[in-house]
Each structure stands twice: as C-alpha cells, then as structure tokens.
Amino acid sequence: MSYHFNEIEAKWQKYWSEHQTFKAKNNSDKPKYYVLDMFPYPSGAGLHVGHPLGYIASDIYARYKRHKGFNVLHPQGYDSFGLPAEQYAIQTGQHPAVTTETNITTYRRQLDKIGFSFDWSREVRTSNPEYYKWTQWIFIQLFESYYCNDADKARPISELIAVFETEGNQTINAACDDDVIPFSAEEWKQFSSEKQQDILLQYRLTYLAETEVNWCPALGTVLANDEIVNGVSERGGHPVIRKKMTQWSMRISAYAERLLQGLETIDWTDSLKESQRNWIGKSVGAAVTFNVIPTMVTEALEVTKNTDTSSTSVSRTIEVFTTRPDTIFGVSFMTLAPEHELVSKITTPDQKAEVEAYIEATAKRSERDRMADVKTISGAFTGAYAEHPFTKAPIPIWIGDYVLAGYGTGAVMSVPCGDQRDYDFAKHFNIPIPNIFEGVDISEEAFASKDNVKIANSDFLNGMNYKKATKRAIYELEQLGQGKGKTNYRLRDAVFSRQRYWGEPFPVYYVNGKPQMIDAKHLPIVLPDVEKYLPTEEGEPPLGRADVWAWDTKHNKVVSNDLVTEALEVTSNDNVIQSASEESHSVASSMSPRAESRGETFQDNGIYPLELNTMPGWAGSSWYFFRYMEEQANRGDAFASEEALKYWENVDLYIGGSEHATGHLLYARFWVKFLNDRGFVGVDEPFKKLINQGMILGTSAFVYREEGTNIFLSKGLIDGKNVQAIHSDVSFVNASDELDVEAFKNWRPEFKKAEFVLEDGVYKVGRDVEKMSKSKYNVVNPDNICEQYGADSLRLYEMFLGPLEQAKPWNTAGITGVHGFLKKLWKLYVGQDGLNVKDTEPTKDNLKTLHKTIKKVEDDIENFSFNTSVSTFMIAVNELTAQTCTSKQILEPLLILISPYAPHIAEELWQQLGHTKSISTAAFPIFEEKHLVESSKNYPISFNGKMRFTLELPLDMSKEDIEKTVMAHEKTIAQLDGRTPKKVIVVPGKIVNIVG
RNA sequence: GCUCAAGUGGCGGAAUUGGUAGACGCGCUGGAUUCAAAAUCCAGUUUCUUCGGAAGUGUGGGUUCGAUUCCCACCUUGAGUACCA
Known part of the structure; x- marks a missing residue:
C-alpha cells in the first residue's frame, strides 16, 4: 500500500468539515488561545504560493496549541471592500459585490485544499451589511465621544456638553482643533444650535474638517500618507497632488502618547515597534x-x-x-x-x-x-x-x-x-x-x-x-x-473619507450642512445601487449617482432623493466649517444638486441628503478580530457578545505581512483603545504577540535570444554575444534548469519557429529572484502543487524554505525533498502487506530519537522556527528507518509531533493505528530527559582553538584524567611535534583545547 | 542622510548560553535496479593539497585558551523613513 496523498487529503478535509473538528467553543475548562491571520483581500488573481505562508505558520501553531490542551480560536474571513473590485466595476459595469463573491469562492476553494484548521462558522466579510452595520455603529460612537486629556481617555460628548452648560470651555482639557474659541456657559447657551454643533465638531473623535489631502486624480480618491510611496500612489503608481477638501477625519492624534506607551506592553518585533515609534514621531x-x-x-x-x-x-x-x-x-x-x-x-x-x-x-x-x-x-x-x-x-x-x-x-x-x-x-x-x-x-x-x-x-x-x-x-x-x-x-489625524463606491456608507445625513448621525437602531445603512461606479459629472463621489439616497427622519428609512426639500441657509452663517467652494465636492455639494436653487424656501418635510463619501479600507479591518469571537449563528444584535469578549479578550498571536506596520496595525490599536475607553471591550491592545512573515519571491527563468534573430542560446553560450533575456514561464523548466523546448515553442506564436542552440544536448535557462508576478511568468499556483505533491508537501515545503520572517525565493524543484520525506514516513508505518506497527518494546535508540525530536520540535514551535523542525522530522524518520523501528510506543507520539505540519497524513496513519477520534484531540507527547542521558562523550580535541581530532571518553571522567589521557594520545604527540603545551583547557562534557 | 535587518558551499539554509562550521534538503558526480525512462536505493559532494595536512562564515582590527556568535571601524544588500526643527 503506497502513499496516495490525493485520496487521503480529500478524505480528511471532508471529515474535518463534516465533523466541525476545529470549531472553537466559547466556554471551556481549557485555557483559551486566539491565533489570527491578517485576513486577505480576495483579489481576482487568486492565491499564489506566497500567500499561504503565514496561514500555514499560524495553522501549525493553532494545531500545536490544541495538542497542548488549549481551546483554540483560529478563524478566517475576507477584507472584501477595496479598490481592485471597484476599478474592475468601473471598467466592466459589473457590480463589485458580484466579483467579490466570485473571488471569495475561489479563495475558499484554494484555502480548503491546503487543509487549514479554520473555524469557518465565524467567517467575517467586511462588505456584508450585517458586518458593516457595526463598523457604522463604531463610527457613531466616535462621533459621540471626545478625548479628555485629564482622564486620558475618551468620554461621551454628553459630558462635554454638560460642562459647557455650567462652565463654558475654559476649564476643559480636551483634544480639539487648534482654533476653538473660548466661551463661557452663558455664551454657550446663547449660541444657535448650529453654532453649538460646529463647536462640538471641533471636539468629537471623528469630525468634519477642511483638510489638505493627498488627492489622486487617476484613482479619484484621497489617499492616506501610508498609501503614498515616493510621491505616487502605492496602488497603480499614479501622481498625487495636495488639495483642500472637506473630509471626515479621525482624531487619532489624541491617542499618540498612549499608542506609543502601549508598545511597551506587547510582544512585537523591535523593528515593527520602531516603525510605529517613527510614525508617531x-x-x-x-x-x-x-x-x-x-x-x-x-x-x-x-x-x-x-x-x-x-x-x-x-x-x-x-x-x-x-x-x-x-x-x-x-x-x-x-x-x-x-x-x-x-x-x-x-x-x-x-x-x-x-x-x-x-x-x-x-x-x-x-x-x-x-x-x-x-x-x-x-x-x-x-x-x-x-x-x-x-x-x-x-x-x-x-x-x-x-x-x-x-x-x-x-x-x-x-x-x-x-x-x-x-x-x-x-x-x-x-x-x-x-x-x-x-x-x-x-x-x-x-x-x-x-x-x-x-x-x-x-x-x-x-x-x-x-x-x-x-x-x-x-x-x-x-x-x-x-x-x-x-x-x-508627527502623527496626524487620519482622513476617513473616500470618494469611492465600494466601501461602508456613513450613517450620516445633513441638515443645513450640519452632519447628523442616524440612530444606531436603524443600521445598517446599506450601500445603494448606482448605474456607474464613476464620480458624477459634477465631480461628486459615485454615491451622487444613487437615486434613492436620502434619509427620511420621520420614517427612519432611506428614500428617494426627489423628496429632499432642503433650503440652503449656509450663506448666512459666518462660522461654517464646510466651504461651498468649487474645490470641495464632498459635503457642500453633497446636498442634493436639485435643492441647490438658492433663494427658494421649502416646507421642511424631514427628508435630508445622505453622505456621499464612503469609509476607507482600514475601517472594517480595525475591529474584525472581535467579530470572530462569536459564531455567525449566535451573533444576535451586538458587535460581539459581552461573554465572548470577556472570554477571548484579545488576539494572542497575530501573523501577517509587514506592509501593515504603520497603517492597519496603528489604526486597529487606536480603535481598540477607544472601544476600551468607552467600555465596549475589556482590552487596551488588540494583538499581544505579532509576527511578520517574510515574502516568498519567485525564481524567474530566462531564455536568451540573439539580438535581431530568432535564435535562442543556452545560458553557457551567451558570453560575448549580444542577447536579449526573455522571461520563460517557470513551468517549462526542470530542477536542473533545463528548458522544455517544445513547451516553450508552443507557448506563444512568435516562438513557434525559434531555433535553439543547446549545450551538452540541453537548453539551460538563466535564473533570477524577483517578486512573484504574472508579468514575470514566475507565479506558482498552490492548486497545482497540491495536485502534484499534496497539501502536506506544500505545507512542509513552505516551512522548510527558511525562517518564517525572512524573504526567500520559491523554487518548485526543491519540493521533491519534503515529498520524498512524506513517502519515507509512510513507509515507516505501512509496508507492502499492511501496517508495520507492533506493540513491541522500543529500544534505547528508538527512545533517544523520539525524545530528542519531541524536545527540538517543541522548542522550535515555541520559537516559530518551523524550518528547523522539518529537518528534525527528516532526521527522526531517517534514524527510525535505519533502526527498523516498529514500536507503537515510538511511532504513535511521532505522528502527533508531525500532525501540526502535515495533518492529512498524520490523521490517516493515526486512524490506521486504530484510533477513532481525530489526531487533533491527542495530547502532545511529554519529553523525558532520561532517554537522552549519555555515559560518554566524543570530545573534540583542538589545538589553538582548531579541532584536529575527536576522542571518545566517559562523561564522569575527571578533568585531570581527561588531560592525562589526551596528552598521552599518539595524535596529540604528533600534533605537538615536540613542543611543550603552554596551557591545556579542559571543559568537561564540552571540549579540550591545547595551547602551544 | 537616519533607523532597523542581514551578509556562511553551486542553491535554500543549520549551528538556541562563545566550545567539533556547513545539519537537513535541492542540485551535481558515480554506482545499483530497469529494455529504457520515471521512481527507489547506495556512496561522494566547502576550497586547496605534496594526501601528512592546511585554509575557511562580507573586509580590517580587537577581546578570549577558543569567535559565524561579543566589541570597534568599514563595505555590500534588503526594508522602512525622510528637509520633523
């Protein structure tokens, strides 16, 4: 019986799904552990082998923690609002919700093939109204709060109003705009309601302000500082200009000191903390x-x-x-x-x-x-x-x-x-x-x-x-x-408005140009349908195209714009924050153009225009980790239940890319601190420990065409020739860098008649490490790897490539190593005629191999050094094979050690050993020092620090006896060649060094 | 410029408190098996060598009996950040 990985993997993926093996419980006698991945944006291109790296690492850790007796929460979801879906919608007219749904289906299919232990009952999608209802809700809470510098926390705006009414604003020490005017309680009471609203807006944690923003004309949106790289947009590389606009902003600057101090309490890498410190400045x-x-x-x-x-x-x-x-x-x-x-x-x-x-x-x-x-x-x-x-x-x-x-x-x-x-x-x-x-x-x-x-x-x-x-x-x-x-x-307040369609709508309408929050009980305010996803001819955001986009305050629902009967009175007010200039088309012009005929007065029927901007990408990702704490079926009417929040607290381990060092990770910390201030959550930091996985790079392959000809020269023949390097698809190249010439010829018509000059009968390609990208033809799809070698091989190989946090190149050729290991592992358990495993007593060597493996693997996982545990498994299997070990007492615990890394093969062999429950429920083997105790040591004997030969000596030998024995040894005499040593260093159990 | 990483065979990398540098795997070489190929198995694979050995972890110094590991200076690469007062 040989190792049929395709059957085995399909079988166990089905089993886990049907038995809900990895469903976390919200109450348990076991200690809790929350392992989180940065959720993906479901792009149309699907996953390449670089994407799952972090997921594999976190999955190994989650499975390990289950073996260690923890109640593990390991969820997954999608950050499904974003620019690419919208750009695609602009080009094709296809609703972003449709493409997003398709992409999610693809992602899910790809993820499922890799055998992750995700609890999908808790899935989150930021673009689902049932989710963004709560993003809108948090926005309202921010609007209804100000930052009290004396208490050093956010407080309800009602408390601020109470102070204004009794003392004015002179005694207030709060985070606010620079240009607040001083006033007394008497003055406050005499201000018009509109003036009061303007003043409060200068204190609220989210506020409207005319700000100079980074405007990207090509993308038609405002970009945050961290979305600009070298003066051009990070996405697409379009030019960015400075422009004044009225925008929603988040008063994150109020939290600068706490965001800085909080770094001391969390287990993140120094470089990441350093980036945040620099950003806060x-x-x-x-x-x-x-x-x-x-x-x-x-x-x-x-x-x-x-x-x-x-x-x-x-x-x-x-x-x-x-x-x-x-x-x-x-x-x-x-x-x-x-x-x-x-x-x-x-x-x-x-x-x-x-x-x-x-x-x-x-x-x-x-x-x-x-x-x-x-x-x-x-x-x-x-x-x-x-x-x-x-x-x-x-x-x-x-x-x-x-x-x-x-x-x-x-x-x-x-x-x-x-x-x-x-x-x-x-x-x-x-x-x-x-x-x-x-x-x-x-x-x-x-x-x-x-x-x-x-x-x-x-x-x-x-x-x-x-x-x-x-x-x-x-x-x-x-x-x-x-x-x-x-x-x-240096930290500036964060602009929160985007002039885009595919984002969370604000729960905001405008009465006389003043923003009003929709009562939380009427949420969600669902994204309206539009015909096109472009800005309007008047330069309004795409939501300006929606016909049904006005708020009826009497019936509390979104109604047709035609019903808006608002009279504009802004001109009479000398202290308006919004300017009605041509430049700013977010708020002033967000009032229905149809109502903009000045001078006319209408009977106010309580129907007002809604906000036309949408929220930025980081809105939904700033709190999603709380949403996972409750499974979908039990979510009810809360962003997460109090019990769930209390039980899971915060994320114990967070794994994701370093590109989010100053964006997502800073904003999420800010929101969590705010939610904590207002008593909505019980933690002050969202992510206790954080690891950045390094990027997996592609290994591109090049063929060399002689300039002006259709002749392709093998790599060894290009010296001194004028050649043009052309990317070949990496799938045409084998482990020895040899090109499949026929496949290359059939690849594209212009190569059909190409001539190939070979060396030693083969065409050798050139290699270079580059970022994995379609245009470089070096993208490797995990589906193909799973098909050919299996998910377990993929998982092992991704870990085996090198340290998790380091950038490293992918080369499919190397996967045969770990794949061969899995076959060897299989053969250790299953022979020609069935199971090899017996109830025999293990030998001393068997026990030694097992226990040194337990120790090493446990240490490795705790240190996130997954690459070295893979080699440890190889060594263990090589040794046990050489020992012809068949003892169940050895081979059973070995399977548990391997199961976090290669769960499918482990489950299959576990079952064949007679178990009826999933291996994921088995306890991690316990390391016993006694099996590693030795009686002798192979001492390295060095001369002036250089090891020259080794000598086997008993470990209990005294220092003096070791020195005597070594000095009398013939090789020592030969090395010294008549000289008298100046000094002999003996470190028992370690080394002997002879100086002289 | 500043900050943070990192420089080890043909390649990915290992060496966890200073103590046998190159684990493990890829690739390569030779052999077994095969009609042949794939697969599998065995042996070898840092460099130089007069086959005794010798040198060797980016470069140059230092500390130490002993340094890939600690210290100083420099070089290179990568990441972040940038006229931040």
Missing part, C-alpha cells in the same frame, strides 16, 4: 514665542488692507517649536515656511517682490521635486525682524522651503551652530553663525550632538550641559510668558 522640547518688531511700514500696509482698527496697535508673534531650547542664544535668524500665514503680513515693501516670486516658485514645485531635491538651498528675506526673548536683539525673519508648513508651527528658530540645515542656510545667505558651544569648532559644519558639551556665550545658561540648560531655558521663558515645555507628535 514624538519629540520633546519647547514652544517659544518671538515678538515681531513692528515697523511703520508694515503697520501702514495693514491699515490699508484691513479695516479692523485694532490691528495698528496689535503686536504680531511667531510661535516656534524646538527640541533645543538650550540653544536659544544661538539663534541668528528665523525661518518661516513659504506657506506660513504671517509671511504676507510682515514682508516689507522692498522685499515684497522677492518674497512673492519665491513663494510662487515653491508652489510650482511638486511635492516630489521638493523631496528629490534636498540639496539646493533656497529662501528669501522678508525684511522683518523678530525680537530675541532674552537679549532683545533683532533677528531677521526669512522664509525657506526647508521648513514645512505641516509640521510643528511651520516656523523655526534657526540655530546655525547646532543644526546642519540652519548652518547650510546661514552659509548660503551670509547670515552670522554665533558659536554657543564651549571648545567646539564650527567652521566646517554644525555641532548637532547634545552630549559632552557645555553651553557658552549664553548668559545664564553658560557652563551648563544640555539637560540643565534645557530646563533652565524653559523656566526663564515661562517667567517671560514667552514659552513653555511642549511635546510634539
């Missing part, structure tokens, strides 16, 4: 206010421009952020970003032309040019001066594009002796470079280090080190009322 320093020295000219200009009479006497200030308040006496100029709002106000008439020309020139340069060209120093002098807070000396104010409008205050105090960019700028424009460091030469470059230096020429800071001087400088600035200690974060 905390810097500690001080905010310093510089007074602008008023000049007659600037004030005169102000008066003519501005009718506000108070401006003649007002003194202007520039606020900067610095991490080096200790260098304040080194300031010799100030630099403002060209976009800084003060620039136009302070520039003197003499400098006006130059400054304006410079601003225009910078505005023309794209983001990309500015990034690419960091060497050219440019700037302009405004003609204005600021006053040094301590010396009162005038400081020239410049503008320069090395200062970014988007970071800090868009202005810096320039300390050329301590910052290389300031130094370069000062050199270029001949600005003095005062030295404030004791005994440091700054004639060539700035001294940017904080360590081992004392401050000089700095009045009260003289002789102090960085730490002391910083503290003192902040203290003195506070005394003057011109500064205070401050912490800045």
Whole structure:
C-alpha cells in the first residue's frame, strides 16, 4: 500500500468539515488561545504560493496549541471592500459585490485544499451589511465621544456638553482643533444650535474638517500618507497632488502618547515597534514665542488692507517649536515656511517682490521635486525682524522651503551652530553663525550632538550641559510668558473619507450642512445601487449617482432623493466649517444638486441628503478580530457578545505581512483603545504577540535570444554575444534548469519557429529572484502543487524554505525533498502487506530519537522556527528507518509531533493505528530527559582553538584524567611535534583545547 | 542622510548560553535496479593539497585558551523613513 496523498487529503478535509473538528467553543475548562491571520483581500488573481505562508505558520501553531490542551480560536474571513473590485466595476459595469463573491469562492476553494484548521462558522466579510452595520455603529460612537486629556481617555460628548452648560470651555482639557474659541456657559447657551454643533465638531473623535489631502486624480480618491510611496500612489503608481477638501477625519492624534506607551506592553518585533515609534514621531522640547518688531511700514500696509482698527496697535508673534531650547542664544535668524500665514503680513515693501516670486516658485514645485531635491538651498528675506526673548536683539525673519508648513508651527528658530540645515542656510545667505558651544569648532559644519558639551556665550545658561540648560531655558521663558515645555507628535489625524463606491456608507445625513448621525437602531445603512461606479459629472463621489439616497427622519428609512426639500441657509452663517467652494465636492455639494436653487424656501418635510463619501479600507479591518469571537449563528444584535469578549479578550498571536506596520496595525490599536475607553471591550491592545512573515519571491527563468534573430542560446553560450533575456514561464523548466523546448515553442506564436542552440544536448535557462508576478511568468499556483505533491508537501515545503520572517525565493524543484520525506514516513508505518506497527518494546535508540525530536520540535514551535523542525522530522524518520523501528510506543507520539505540519497524513496513519477520534484531540507527547542521558562523550580535541581530532571518553571522567589521557594520545604527540603545551583547557562534557 | 535587518558551499539554509562550521534538503558526480525512462536505493559532494595536512562564515582590527556568535571601524544588500526643527 503506497502513499496516495490525493485520496487521503480529500478524505480528511471532508471529515474535518463534516465533523466541525476545529470549531472553537466559547466556554471551556481549557485555557483559551486566539491565533489570527491578517485576513486577505480576495483579489481576482487568486492565491499564489506566497500567500499561504503565514496561514500555514499560524495553522501549525493553532494545531500545536490544541495538542497542548488549549481551546483554540483560529478563524478566517475576507477584507472584501477595496479598490481592485471597484476599478474592475468601473471598467466592466459589473457590480463589485458580484466579483467579490466570485473571488471569495475561489479563495475558499484554494484555502480548503491546503487543509487549514479554520473555524469557518465565524467567517467575517467586511462588505456584508450585517458586518458593516457595526463598523457604522463604531463610527457613531466616535462621533459621540471626545478625548479628555485629564482622564486620558475618551468620554461621551454628553459630558462635554454638560460642562459647557455650567462652565463654558475654559476649564476643559480636551483634544480639539487648534482654533476653538473660548466661551463661557452663558455664551454657550446663547449660541444657535448650529453654532453649538460646529463647536462640538471641533471636539468629537471623528469630525468634519477642511483638510489638505493627498488627492489622486487617476484613482479619484484621497489617499492616506501610508498609501503614498515616493510621491505616487502605492496602488497603480499614479501622481498625487495636495488639495483642500472637506473630509471626515479621525482624531487619532489624541491617542499618540498612549499608542506609543502601549508598545511597551506587547510582544512585537523591535523593528515593527520602531516603525510605529517613527510614525508617531514624538519629540520633546519647547514652544517659544518671538515678538515681531513692528515697523511703520508694515503697520501702514495693514491699515490699508484691513479695516479692523485694532490691528495698528496689535503686536504680531511667531510661535516656534524646538527640541533645543538650550540653544536659544544661538539663534541668528528665523525661518518661516513659504506657506506660513504671517509671511504676507510682515514682508516689507522692498522685499515684497522677492518674497512673492519665491513663494510662487515653491508652489510650482511638486511635492516630489521638493523631496528629490534636498540639496539646493533656497529662501528669501522678508525684511522683518523678530525680537530675541532674552537679549532683545533683532533677528531677521526669512522664509525657506526647508521648513514645512505641516509640521510643528511651520516656523523655526534657526540655530546655525547646532543644526546642519540652519548652518547650510546661514552659509548660503551670509547670515552670522554665533558659536554657543564651549571648545567646539564650527567652521566646517554644525555641532548637532547634545552630549559632552557645555553651553557658552549664553548668559545664564553658560557652563551648563544640555539637560540643565534645557530646563533652565524653559523656566526663564515661562517667567517671560514667552514659552513653555511642549511635546510634539508627527502623527496626524487620519482622513476617513473616500470618494469611492465600494466601501461602508456613513450613517450620516445633513441638515443645513450640519452632519447628523442616524440612530444606531436603524443600521445598517446599506450601500445603494448606482448605474456607474464613476464620480458624477459634477465631480461628486459615485454615491451622487444613487437615486434613492436620502434619509427620511420621520420614517427612519432611506428614500428617494426627489423628496429632499432642503433650503440652503449656509450663506448666512459666518462660522461654517464646510466651504461651498468649487474645490470641495464632498459635503457642500453633497446636498442634493436639485435643492441647490438658492433663494427658494421649502416646507421642511424631514427628508435630508445622505453622505456621499464612503469609509476607507482600514475601517472594517480595525475591529474584525472581535467579530470572530462569536459564531455567525449566535451573533444576535451586538458587535460581539459581552461573554465572548470577556472570554477571548484579545488576539494572542497575530501573523501577517509587514506592509501593515504603520497603517492597519496603528489604526486597529487606536480603535481598540477607544472601544476600551468607552467600555465596549475589556482590552487596551488588540494583538499581544505579532509576527511578520517574510515574502516568498519567485525564481524567474530566462531564455536568451540573439539580438535581431530568432535564435535562442543556452545560458553557457551567451558570453560575448549580444542577447536579449526573455522571461520563460517557470513551468517549462526542470530542477536542473533545463528548458522544455517544445513547451516553450508552443507557448506563444512568435516562438513557434525559434531555433535553439543547446549545450551538452540541453537548453539551460538563466535564473533570477524577483517578486512573484504574472508579468514575470514566475507565479506558482498552490492548486497545482497540491495536485502534484499534496497539501502536506506544500505545507512542509513552505516551512522548510527558511525562517518564517525572512524573504526567500520559491523554487518548485526543491519540493521533491519534503515529498520524498512524506513517502519515507509512510513507509515507516505501512509496508507492502499492511501496517508495520507492533506493540513491541522500543529500544534505547528508538527512545533517544523520539525524545530528542519531541524536545527540538517543541522548542522550535515555541520559537516559530518551523524550518528547523522539518529537518528534525527528516532526521527522526531517517534514524527510525535505519533502526527498523516498529514500536507503537515510538511511532504513535511521532505522528502527533508531525500532525501540526502535515495533518492529512498524520490523521490517516493515526486512524490506521486504530484510533477513532481525530489526531487533533491527542495530547502532545511529554519529553523525558532520561532517554537522552549519555555515559560518554566524543570530545573534540583542538589545538589553538582548531579541532584536529575527536576522542571518545566517559562523561564522569575527571578533568585531570581527561588531560592525562589526551596528552598521552599518539595524535596529540604528533600534533605537538615536540613542543611543550603552554596551557591545556579542559571543559568537561564540552571540549579540550591545547595551547602551544 | 537616519533607523532597523542581514551578509556562511553551486542553491535554500543549520549551528538556541562563545566550545567539533556547513545539519537537513535541492542540485551535481558515480554506482545499483530497469529494455529504457520515471521512481527507489547506495556512496561522494566547502576550497586547496605534496594526501601528512592546511585554509575557511562580507573586509580590517580587537577581546578570549577558543569567535559565524561579543566589541570597534568599514563595505555590500534588503526594508522602512525622510528637509520633523
């Protein structure tokens, strides 16, 4: 009976499915363990062998944990909203839901073939209304919350309103927009309802704001910073421009410090934590206010421009952020970003032309040019001066594009002796470079280090080190009322709106331009049908094409747009957040164009336009791990039941790609912290341990066509020839890099008549490791591998390729190694005439092999070193085969060790051994040290650290006896060749080293 | 530029606290079996060698009886990030 993997694998996949073998229970005496994969986006291309790598690893771990007596939750689902389905819909008119469904079917079929132990009863699809109902629900909770800095957590907005009503907003310490106006309780009560709504929006954790966004015209959508790579879109590589739009934003910046601190509590790799730290970008320093020295000219200009009479006497200030308040006496100029709002106000008439020309020139340069060209120093002098807070000396104010409008205050105090960019700028424009460091030469470059230096020429800071001087400088600035200690974060609030169709609709409608939440009990708000998936002619998002997309507040349902009878009154309100400019077509124009005939008034019938934007891809993926905690049938009316949330807590092990280091993983942490603040979940971090699997690369094959001919030269013959390398499909090439010439000829018509020049009778191809992609013809489909070698071989081979976290090339040729191992394994149990396994006593060697394997495999799994356990299995099977082991006491536990890796063959042999229950219920074998105890050791004998020969000696031999025996040995005498050793090192049980 | 990884045979890789470098597998070479091929099995496979040995883990130093492993400098590759004040 030989190893028929196809039959075996189909049989057990069917068994697991029918018996619901891997269904997790929400209550159990066993400890819980939650193993999660980053769920896939079901793309039309299906899976290639690179995709399942992480799933195989997590599946091995999940199966191992079951053997170890845990109640394991190992679910799977689909992140099924996204751009590709929508782009396809735009091209073909096919509804994205249809293609998504088809793709999911393909994915599921492919996943099932690999034999994963997923609990499919808990499947999640982000594009299902029963799922995104709860994404919408979380959005509403965010809208109904603000961040209280005193409590350091999110709180209901109703509490904020209560404070406004009794104390105004002066005592509130909350995360909010920069431009909130101060008001008293009395004032609050007198504000119109609309004004109150505007103010609250400045505090809510999700809010509407006119933001400068990354707009990608080709994709017709806004992109987050992490979706842009080198100034072009990550998806498709289209150009991205800056554009102002009214967008929903998430106040993630309120959580910056907690997102940073939380990293200390979780078991992630250092590099991943480092990326998140960089992304959050905390810097500690001080905010310093510089007074602008008023000049007659600037004030005169102000008066003519501005009718506000108070401006003649007002003194202007520039606020900067610095991490080096200790260098304040080194300031010799100030630099403002060209976009800084003060620039136009302070520039003197003499400098006006130059400054304006410079601003225009910078505005023309794209983001990309500015990034690419960091060497050219440019700037302009405004003609204005600021006053040094301590010396009162005038400081020239410049503008320069090395200062970014988007970071800090868009202005810096320039300390050329301590910052290389300031130094370069000062050199270029001949600005003095005062030295404030004791005994440091700054004639060539700035001294940017904080360590081992004392401050000089700095009045009260003289002789102090960085730490002391910083503290003192902040203290003195506070005394003057011109500064205070401050912490800045690079983390920006996250834009949450997408001008796309295939995403979660917002549960939002607009009354007089003010966003209103739909009551949670009326969710989900289901994505409406549209005829086309493109933006409208007016530039509205695709939902602008929906005919039935208005909210009836009386009947609480979505109704036809024609019923909207809204009168526009926004023009009378001077404090609206939305602008009705042509530029922004998300909110202002999201009011039905049909109602936009100004001047008309309507009877308000309670029917209002719905939001036209949809949510971004990261909305659904920020909380899906909670949805898995309840199986579909029991989900009821909750995003997850309280008991389930309490039982499963959070994900114990999360495996996925490193491309989500700053996007998904940061947003999910943010939402979990928010949900925890509001008492909806009991955990503060979603993923306790996280592992990034490395990418599997393709091994491309090349054939070489002589330039201008149809002659193909074998790899060894191309030297000195002018050849063109052409990708061949990797399936035409065997393990020895030999091309199947006939298959290649039949591949494409232009190769039909190709001539092949062979070497040694074969055509050898060239090889190169590249990313797996269709265009490189190096994609390997797991279905074919399963067909030819079996899922167990695929699983073993993917693990055998190398360390999980490392990028490594796929080469199908190597799979024969693990496939051969499985055949050998089979032969160890099943002979020509049936089962080999007997109830015989195991030998000492048998036990030794088994127990060293148990120890090694257990250690390997705990350390996620799956590649080495595969070799351990090979060694064990090789040894047991050589020992002709037939003992059930050995072969039974061995199967359990192998079953997480190769579950199908393990189940089959387990059953043949007479078991009636799945091997997945068997307990992991227990390692016993006693079987590995040896009485002697083969000592390596080295001379000056080089091993020259080995010597078998008893382990209980004393140090002195070992030395005597070794020194008397003939090979030692030969090695020493008459010399007397200076020293002999004997480490009992390890090594002998002779020096001399 | 900065941050983080990583450099070991023809290839993927192993060596878990400093102690026999190259486990395991692919490929390659030779042999057995076969009409032949596939499959299977056996032997060999870091390099050099005067067959005694010698050298060897990116390069150059250092610490140590002993370094792939620890320290310093440099080179190369990959990933992330970028005028962040």
